Amino acid sequence: MTGIEEYIPIVGEPVVEDLKLLSRKLKGKVIQNINSTAVGGGVAEILTRMVPLLNALGIDARWDVIKGGERFFEVTKKIHNALHGRYEEINRYDLDVFRETSRRNIEDMDICGDIVFVHDPQPIALIAKKTDNKWLWRCHVDVSNSYKGVWNFLRNYIVDYDSAVFSAPGFSRKLPIRQFLISPSIDPLSDKNKELPQETIDSVLDKYGVPRDKPIITQISRFDRLKDPVGVIEAYLQVRKTCDCRLILAGGLAEDDPEGVEVFNEVKRKAKGSKDIHILLLPQSDIDVNALQRASSIIIQKSIREGFGLTVAEALWKAKPVVASNVGGISLQIKHKYSGLLCHSIKEAGLALRQFLENPDYAKKLGENGREHIRNNFLVTRHIRDYMLLFLSLYHNDSLVYL
Amino acid sequence: MKYKAKEPFRFYTRLHLSELTGLRAATLGQLLKLIKEAPDSCIYHHTHRFLQQYQYLSCEPPNDFVYWVNEILGERGLGEKLLNIDTIQYSSISELREKIASTIEEHLRKNPLAVFKFSRNQEEFHFIKSISFIIPTDYLVYDLDGFKEILRKVTLDSVYFHVFEARLRLGEKTNDFSNWIDSSLGQKELADRISKLNPYTYTLEELRSKIISLVEENDILSI
Numbered sequence: 001m002t003g004i005e006e007y008i009p010i011v012g013e014p015v016v017e018d019l020k021l022l023s024r025k026l027k028g029k030v031i032q033n034i035n036s037t038a039v040g041g042g043v044a045e046i047l048t049r050m051v052p053l054l055n056a057l058g059i060d061a062r063w064d065v066i067k068g069g070e071r072f073f074e075v076t077k078k079i080h081n082a083l084h085g086r087y088e089e090i091n092r093y094d095l096d097v098f099r100e101t102s103r104r105n106i107e108d109m110d111i112c113g114d115i116v117f118v119h120d121p122q123p124i125a126l127i128a129k130k131t132d133n134k135w136l137w138r139c140h141v142d143v144s145n146s147y148k149g150v151w152n153f154l155r156n157y158i159v160d161y162d163s164a165v166f167s168a169p170g171f172s173r174k175l176p177i178r179q180f181l182i183s184p185s186i187d188p189l190s191d192k193n194k195e196l197p198q199e200t201i202d203s204v205l206d207k208y209g210v211p212r213d214k215p216i217i218t219q220i221s222r223f224d225r226l227k228d229p230v231g232v233i234e235a236y237l238q239v240r241k242t243c244d245c246r247l248i249l250a251g252g253l254a255e256d257d258p259e260g261v262e263v264f265n266e267v268k269r270k271a272k273g274s275k276d277i278h279i280l281l282l283p284q285s286d287i288d289v290n291a292l293q294r295a296s297s298i299i300i301q302k303s304i305r306e307g308f309g310l311t312v313a314e315a316l317w318k319a320k321p322v323v324a325s326n327v328g329g330i331s332l333q334i335k336h337k338y339s340g341l342l343c344h345s346i347k348e349a350g351l352a353l354r355q356f357l358e359n360p361d362y363a364k365k366l367g368e369n370g371r372e373h374i375r376n377n378f379l380v381t382r383h384i385r386d387y388m389l390l391f392l393s394l395y396h397n398d399s400l401v402y403l
Numbered sequence: 404m405k406y407k408a409k410e411p412f413r414f415y416t417r418l419h420l421s422e423l424t425g426l427r428a429a430t431l432g433q434l435l436k437l438i439k440e441a442p443d444s445c446i447y448h449h450t451h452r453f454l455q456q457y458q459y460l461s462c463e464p465p466n467d468f469v470y471w472v473n474e475i476l477g478e479r480g481l482g483e484k485l486l487n488i489d490t491i492q493y494s495s496i497s498e499l500r501e502k503i504a505s506t507i508e509e510h511l512r513k514n515p516l517a518v519f520k521f522s523r524n525q526e527e528f529h530f531i532k533s534i535s536f537i538i539p540t541d542y543l544v545y546d547l548d549g550f551k552e553i554l555r556k557v558t559l560d561s562v563y564f565h566v567f568e569a570r571l572r573l574g575e576k577t578n579d580f581s582n583w584i585d586s587s588l589g590q591k592e593l594a595d596r597i598s599k600l601n602p603y604t605y606t607l608e609e610l611r612s613k614i615i616s617l618v619e620e621n622d623i624l625s626i
Binding site for chain 2: 014015017018021022169172174179182326327331335373376377389390393401403
């Protein structure tokens, strides 16, 4: 397990000292996290990392999981999709399933937290157990384009919480309770982000048959239309007219996305005939992703929509120049012309890629700036600090708080 | 000669949490209206947060209002005018707010077409409030040697708090360092030299080094 002290060489001792200082202010408080799954998915991944780190700081953080069942999770999947703006038919029977499973969880779940931290919509109805303790609802989803009916259904629960938390300013909605902005983070010590020896990077390139003879542009994303892989190829072909370079499109297929195979085949067809375009179907290997990012000269993330887009933070942490669409949480990670280049179209993406290829010093400078931006704002240490401040905010209403 | 302080200096740290307000602007007109209405903590956030977020850049990006007007609306003329507002001259957030608002108003009067510019979807300006948590650290110093030593150690959040937040948000006339050096150590000249620095022209790390070098110069002069 990673201890808090291991982050000192990365963020510096004073930052870790501040975390310890802050944790003392939460002494005696029990923080009870509740979500819907112990493994798999982004929320479980975050909690697996955060809870032990909070414990290492002396905070009594705990983690409980609600009980679901196949029908319940089918309904919550529909709710999740509708929150993302995808059309889903959710009928009265579905809502009854949600309410009935929630009722059983309300009966069974032992609420022990001074602060109860509920993650995402699945356990949201537990708010019925609120007494004189504090309740937080953490929304990990972009709800800015959600279907009104589904949002209103959830809103009835949300308004009873003390505060809500969103990952980007544009994700929030009008609510009568306080709302906070806490961005997700990356772990610099994880397999996906830790330093790698050159031999590992070389062996991964060899495994996928990618020569190291010219600059490599890479997009790491699952094969999904919202990640615009075909648009990336078009931008690359535009650049290729004047700059000799390779393109890697690497990612997996989401199990719950039937369109994935179709998109993958479409991308293969689009790339046909170019030996410099590498379409890689990756197994779940964080080291491979890390190595491909480190081997690249430029990382591109030309998404049409994005949750937060943490692949951008991963690339910047490796000091790579990044070209990315200005969507979702990407604008928080990239300040245009300071820590990367933002684009709004295939043409702009192509121009930005060329700008980096033709000006390696400029590319290097923006990559280095990007790394420092991530060090200051998107590492797990900042995330823990924000969570501790969030817990403390529940006991203070002013904008200036003396502790 | 070594001076011992009448009162020790306690270093504080200032940590920040962003609170969403739900207020957003897609045009210059909306931006102006919300700048006039938003709480002080919003204006403070958008004119100061970047100092901590981008503390590592020797050429820092401009504050949030300038960045949005320049990069999202493409109103470079206004961006330049907003960039030229010398924040150090304003001793309160309300004065700074008035200056920003009147600069936008003047621009709209002279460039009526600017009112028709909209941000793209997802590129609206979101007003965010800064919630500051001020926490005493365990560092307590009694003389300039100790001050230098601890100043090298503390986080940039602490440097930020004692220089920026103390003056503008808490309404102090000068920064905390100058105040202590003058009132508790009686070293008025050094206090004035630190007070006269324009902190907005340095990164936080540069500012820390500059203050330490002023104290070191003072040591040499007083031998």
